[in-house]
Each structure stands twice: as C-alpha cells, then as structure tokens.
Amino acid sequence: MSVTGEPSEAPPVLSIEGLRTHFETDRGNVRSVDGVDLSIRRGETLAIVGESGSGKSVTSLSIMRLIGQPGRIAGGSMIFAGDGGALDLATATETQMRRLWGNQIGMIFQEPMTSLNPVQRAGDQIAEAIMLHQNKGRAAAREAAVAMLRRVGIPAPERRARDYPHQMSGGMRQRVMIAMALCCRPKLLIADEPTTALDVTIQAQILKLMKELQEEIGMAVLFITHDLAVVAEVADKVAVMYAGRIVESGDVDTVFAHPRHPYTKALLESVPRPGHGMIDEKGRRRLHAIQGTVPNLLRLPPGCSFAPRCGYAIEACRAGVPSLMPTDSEAHRARCIRWEVV
Ligand SMILES: Nc1ncnc2c1ncn2[C@@H]1O[C@H](COP(=O)(O)OP(=O)(O)OP(=O)(O)O)[C@@H](O)[C@H]1O
Numbered sequence: 001m002s003v004t005g006e007p008s009e010a011p012p013v014l015s016i017e018g019l020r021t022h023f024e025t026d027r028g029n030v031r032s033v034d035g036v037d038l039s040i041r042r043g044e045t046l047a048i049v050g051e052s053g054s055g056k057s058v059t060s061l062s063i064m065r066l067i068g069q070p071g072r073i074a075g076g077s078m079i080f081a082g083d084g085g086a087l088d089l090a091t092a093t094e095t096q097m098r099r100l101w102g103n104q105i106g107m108i109f110q111e112p113m114t115s116l117n118p119v120q121r122a123g124d125q126i127a128e129a130i131m132l133h134q135n136k137g138r139a140a141a142r143e144a145a146v147a148m149l150r151r152v153g154i155p156a157p158e159r160r161a162r163d164y165p166h167q168m169s170g171g172m173r174q175r176v177m178i179a180m181a182l183c184c185r186p187k188l189l190i191a192d193e194p195t196t197a198l199d200v201t202i203q204a205q206i207l208k209l210m211k212e213l214q215e216e217i218g219m220a221v222l223f224i225t226h227d228l229a230v231v232a233e234v235a236d237k238v239a240v241m242y243a244g245r246i247v248e249s250g251d252v253d254t255v256f257a258h259p260r261h262p263y264t265k266a267l268l269e270s271v272p273r274p275g276h277g278m279i280d281e282k283g284r285r286r287l288h289a290i291q292g293t294v295p296n297l298l299r300l301p302p303g304c305s306f307a308p309r310c311g312y313a314i315e316a317c318r319a320g321v322p323s324l325m326p327t328d329s330e331a332h333r334a335r336c337i338r339w340e341v342v
Pocket residue numbers: 023025030032050051052053054055056057058059069070071226297
C-alpha cells in the first residue's frame with residue numbers, strides 16, 4: 001500500500017508507455033531503453049533495479065529530458081499529471097520542462113556535486129530555488145531554506161547555510177541536495193542511486209529521512225538502484241530491468257517472495273543472506289554470481305535477451321521477445337514464457 005494510504009485507483013502522477021531511448025553511435029543504434037512501461041501514483045515508491053548498463057539511468061534521464069546527443073527519445077509517451085494539467089514529457093518543450101525541474105519534479109543523484117553549485121553557499125542555492133518557483137521574497141526564502149536544512153537533519157542550520165558545498169561531508173552534501181530537491185514540495189522525486197556512495201549508517205539515515213519527507217509531502221518517488229536491500233527497504237513496487245526492457249514488475253513483497261523471471265530470481269540469489277547458501281561446506285562466504293554477462297545492446301540475442309544466461313531457457317525462448325505477461329496476478333508481470341516453472 002502507498003505510504004499516504006491513497007486509494008490505489010488514484011490516477012498516476014507519472015504514466016510511461018512504450019518509452020524508447022536510443023543512442024546513434026558509430027557502431028550502430030544502441031537501444032538503451034526499448035519499450036518501457038511504468039506508472040507511479042501519489043505517495044508511492046517505485047524502484048527500478050538491474051545490473052549496470054541495464055538502462056536505469058537512461059530511463060530516469062529520459063523522464064527529465066536530460067538525454068544529450070547522440071541520444072534521443074525514439075518513441076513512447078510519459079504523461080505527467082502536474083499542477084498545470086497533464087503534460088507528455090516525451091514531447092514537452094524546454095520551456096515547459098524548465099517550469100517542472102526543481103519545482104514539480106525534484107531530482108537527487110549519487111553525486112551531490114552534479115546538482116549543487118560549488119561556488120554558491122548551500123543556503124543561497126535553496127533560497128534561490130524557493131524564490132524562483134514559489135514566488136517568495138529573499139528574506140522569506142532564506143528563512144524557508146534554513147527551515148528545510150533543519151528538516152533534513154543538518155545541525156546548526158543557520159550557520160551551515162553559509163557554508164559552501166565543499167566545506168561539508170558527503171552525508172551533509174547529500175542532505176543539502178535532498179533539501180534542495182524537496183524545498184518546492186515536488187509531486188515526483190527521481191532518486192538515482194542517492195545513497196550508493198555513502199556508508200551504511202548514513203545511508204540508513206538518508207533513506208529514513210526520504211521516507212518521512214515523502215509521507216509529509218505525499219510525493220511519488222522513482223528510485224533507481226542496483227541494491228536489492230535498498231529496494232526492500234524503501235519501495236512499494238519494483239520494476240526489474242535487463243538490457244533496456246522491464247523483465248518483471250509488481251509489489252516488492254510479492255516479487256521478492258515469488259520471483260517469476262529467472263533473472264530476478266538470479267539477482268535475489270546473488271544477495272548474501274544467512275541460510276541461503278552464503279556459507280559453503282568449508283565455512284567460506286560464497287556469493288552466487290549470475291553466469292555470463294549482460295548482452296551487448298548492439299548485438300542482442302534473438303528472442304529473450306536473458307536466454308543465453310538462463311537455466312530455464314528452451315528453444316521457444318529464442319523465437320521471439322516475450323511480452324510482459326501477467327503471472328500469479330494481473331499486477332505481477334514477467335517477460336518469460338516459462339514463468340510457471342521458475
Ligand atoms: N551517451 C551514450 N552513448 C552511447 N550509449 C550510451 C550512452 N549513455 C548510455 N549508453 C548506453 O545505454 C545503456 C544503459 O545505460 P544506463 O546508464 O542507463 O545503465 P544503468 O542501468 O543506469 O547502469 P549503471 O548502474 O552503471 O548506471 C548502456 O549500455 C550504455 O552503454
């Protein structure tokens with residue numbers, strides 16, 4: 001259920017259908033995102049998970065329309081239910097996007113310095129965003145910025161507001177970036193590996209803080225990560241990506257308890273857990289790595305992209321790309337013709 005207890009039939013804040021993002025390179029057309037469908041409702045957290053190169057970041061950059069040359073959105077729609085009505089982000093103009101960035105759509109990244117200005121004091125950066133989007137005067141915006149820094153757990157926020165980002169620790173900078181992303185109470189927050197670079201204690205604090213703020217604001221969150229433990233901690237729903245496509249989606253609890261795609265199953269088995277083959281007979285720690293490697297997007301195998309690495313694959317798997325079909329329920333989907341035996 002969503003954290004705000006919103007009825008599940010509430011219209012999605014973001015609804016993506018058939019998103020395709022391609023990069024035209026010297027070596028050919030790289031289909032980094034190849035027909036992605038997903039939707040997120042108010043108060044809900046959807047995690048996109050997958051190995052490096054599966055297309056997670058390209059999906060989030062496409063939503064924000066930050067795909068640069070030689071990339072382009074080659075197809076699909078991304079309907080955002082914003083304050084000014086529904087807007088298709090796939091075809092929105094730059095002026096329309098500018099009104100959304102940092103206002104109705106907030107973003108946080110793994111590396112805070114990608115969104116913080118190194119030569120501007122932390123408090124001023126937040127105050128400026130508030131002045132720009134919320135029609136507040138300088139003094140009121142400054143006050144709101146300090147309140148936001150306090151809210152994200154920065155000690156002595158009046159003093160820290162005058163610091164430059166480089167004077168802060170990694171965890172503090174991450175908090176400033178969250179304060180910046182949330183100061184305008186966005187409808188949608190896109191968080192791309194926001195805690196990957198932090199140590200586990202700080203990571204836990206930041207995730208808890210994000211959850212509290214989400215409950216307060218009721219925003220929808222798209223969380224990008226390769227870390228299944230983080231998914232279990234923060235997300236209501238999960239979409240597993242492989243080679244530019246979603247291969248499994250559904251409620252986190254259902255998908256993690258009964259994965260129906262062999263790739264999801266293999267990912268879950270690669271996480272060390274007590275009692276799940278973590279320690280071998282000689283008492284050594286053992287990790288199950290998934291056999292084989294992620295396919296080259298320029299030379300995808302015929303049919304199911306995972307078939308060459310899959311212990312369940314049969315001849316029919318190589319005949320055509322399976323659809324993302326319903327499995328045990330309509331909401332739990334897998335792109336696998338053999339889901340019943342997985
Ligand atoms: N500018 C580009 N030119 C060509 N190919 C690109 C470009 N940017 C991304 N790609 C390709 O798109 C694919 C998906 O990349 P993406 O960054 O979305 O993966 P990811 O799942 O986010 O991985 P990571 O966790 O490593 O960030 C990769 O194969 C990558 O090589």
